[in-house]
Amino acid sequence: MFCPKCGIELPEDAYFCHKCGVKTSKGKEAGVSAAREDLKEAFAKVGEEMEKAFSVAASEIKKGFETARKEFREALSRATVTCSHCGYENSADARFCYKCGERLN
Ligand SMILES: [Zn+2]
Ligand SMILES: [Zn+2]
Structure with a gap:
């Protein structure tokens, strides 16, 4: 999985990008x-x-x-x-x- 904003590679279970803080699609799905x-x-x-x-x-x-x-x-x-x-x-x-x-x- 990649950050939708900065493109950094993220762990599959990440709800947020650890670099830019944007919510991932996974995070949106989970409603975090x-x-x-x-x-x-x-x-x-x-x-x-x-x-x-x-x-x-x-x-x-x-x-x-x-x-x-x-x-x-x-x-x-x-x-x-x-x-x-x-x-x-x-x-x-x-x-x-x-x-x-x-x-x-
Ligand atoms: Zn990012
Ligand atoms: Zn004096």
Whole structure:
């Protein structure tokens, strides 16, 4: 027996082509319902939902990263170095005290 659609050789008792999924004349005779079609649809639906869920998760993760990065930058900009000489709080990237010129570590 050969597939009516793609022509591949099939076992005599095949109800469906294993390559293209088309129902064989034997399958039609037997009145087999194409469960595979339902499955395919169900899988496609699940796939869509998963994709949606994944893209939502991805954007949430991205948002999380952006928030963390922003917070990190803010924390960095808030960080200060206290001058050991005069006690003035210089910004973290200052190498010398703004007030007294003392070298900062
Ligand atoms: Zn086929
Ligand atoms: Zn100082």
